[in-house]
Amino acid sequence: MIEVLHTLSRLAMVSFLLRLLLHLAIAVSFPPLLLGIIGKVKAFFGGRVGPPVLQPYRDLLRLFRKGFVFSRTTTWVFRAGPVVGLITVALAMVLMPLGSHRAPLAFGGDVLVFAGLLGLGRFFTVAAALDTGSSFEGMGAAREATFSALAEPGLFLGLMVLVRHATGASLDLMLSTEGTARAWEATPGALVMVAVSFFALLLVENSRIPVDDPATHLELTMIHEVMVLDHSGPAFGLIQYGAALKLFVFASLVVNVAFPVTTGNPEADWVLFLGAVVALAMGVGVLESTMARLRLLHVPRLLVASSILSVFGIILGS
């Protein structure tokens, strides 16, 4: 999108920049709301009032006002973990189109960069966890590494279905409403498979039930949470915010595939898209409220099933 800038008139450029700013502002400010919505839905199912929907924002503010506590046994790797974790997710977010709104940055093959960024962020989170030398965090790191390795095929296989009908190998072309709408027309069955597979990925990548329990206090059962136990204050805030952003990125991924609807009006499209993301968050909340966690040994089965669904998508789509 950026390479076309110089061909635009001055007025068009201002309006383009404004749209870009709005896009980024929404992508930056909206994610914590999703956590609040999930929490509210879970509270509703538990017969409680629950914390306000805006509580995650307050939690972040509170964390950013605190000081750091660093263990003497840790090195720079431990401090780099949260920073790299957030930066990589933020860059991945830039590559992701939001409904009919094109990605701020797109180029052929950025799919690989997208997966690579998520991988890099994860590598640093895992490395920071190992850096503490705690046996819990080592366990969590081992789990995270295993499960994410199994999750990646699902992502790529799903994108393979989409790329067949896209005009190029960028996330923007594959996932923006235009691209997915065309794919839905050609092979609806395959797209259903991909949407379900991506939803499973969302649950795994964001440590939601049935894979992980973000609300548990039991360190022996955690996957993601146990890796960040030693982080505190603003560093922990970065992690929490990064987690919200990641949830938003994956929710966009699912909504782009499952709900490629556009009205033609950009403002209405924002409402539509964010509404769909909120609905998805509520869906996650309902799922978390009505289902128990999987036994840790059974998580790979879920991941393999998600990959298999994508393979079916490829078969159906060919």
Added chain:
Amino acid sequence: MTEPTSVTTWNGGSVRLAEVPPLPIERFLAALEEAVTDGARVCSLFALPQEGGPLCLVAVLAFDDDGELAVFRSEPGVTAWPSLTLTCPQVHLFERELSEAWGLTPEGHPWLKPVRFAPPRRERGEPRPAAGVIDFYRVEGDEVHEVGVGPVHAGIIEPGHFRFQCHGEEVLHLELSLGYQHRGVERALVGGPNPRSLHYAQTLAGDTSVGHALAYCELLESLSACEVPARAQALRAIALELERLANHTGDLGALAGDIGFLPTASFCGRLRGDFLNLTAELCGSRFGRNFVRPGGVAFDLDAKRVSKLLERLERALSETREAVQLLWSAASVQVRFEETGILSQEDAVSLGVVGLAARASGLARDVRKDQPAGLYRFKQLTVPVLSVGDVYARARLRQLELERSGIFVRELLSALPPGPVKATVGPLSVQTLAVSLVEGWRGEICHVACTDAAGRFASYKVVDPSFHNWSALLLAMRGQQISDFPLCNKSFNLSYCGFDL
């Protein structure tokens, strides 16, 4: 005919110490071994200081089929003996305890470590050793790693240190170190009874206040030959069953919480409070503190409160039934519960496991049925038993017991016997040993007291069900996933302070 090796008594009975034949230590051990081979359980094994200092060992064994207890005693002056643990594993902790508290030596004990990190009883001035600072069993190997959890935990639970030897996610061995809450209650009770004794007894394990208070009071009544009025016995049984209802409900909720199953977790958390409030209606304390008193109970129930209790009980029971039903109808819950943390019946027998954990592994052990005392002599409860011994069995059994106890309390409330609620407890008989067993919600609570020549406690021995059952949890964890530990632990839900005393 050979001369008897023991004296037979029953739950709530007492025997003159002089009547218990002192056996040479070899015969004492052989008699224990023989009895255990015949199916007896070791309820209690402790050292009794004699006049002038030498110690004799005293054992209380339960013959559940006959509803009888047998008291064995060794000759005084015991200092060492060939460890019985090798042939009779259920005494392993008792022997460790004897070694720690009295400096006695069970020779050849396979794992002679401190139990509570308490200073030896005879050297009162000694500083207390630091709890948990000791070598643990280690598995060596390239891919084996060690995980230590506690004594400070993430949840609001009691302190205890767990040391896992893991291969990946699989637990090869788990060892437990307790003693962080050792308060020396048994020692503090010696010289009693005094006004503080009841308080000591009912705070032995905070969630089993009624159970332990009942065991203590039944001991006093046995020692003073006090007949508790029928109405008091009914009220005591109601309090005991309400304690069971509250704790089982809370446990089912906590089990659901551990696997992230919100509906049951949230509802049972509240319903536990409802049952606790029923106990508060009875005596003003949600945990039943100070309700059970020597000779009876502290408060009577009038007809108005009975009908109020009945109505609230009914509502809480039906809501609990609904909340728990959600557990059994969710496939995702079943798959977590089933075949997790299996305690085999063989292990349960050899470790002398009691209570709910035993009944989930196919052993129909229940003091209320086997060794009834108080009201349970007249009213029999059906005791549900499941055979698999996994988390599912322990969870399901809790629900079945909820149903049974609910019906039982309802029956008792609707037909309370008339009369007074308290009798006077006279002076205690001298140089007598008394045993009382109570089926608390976890299992058998065993209190044994011996009085001296002045009718004061010369020794007071408490065995909480957790004392037997912690070892069962450790065995059940072998070969399990370490991520399933919280779930297994919760399915036993043992007491730390009840063990630490």
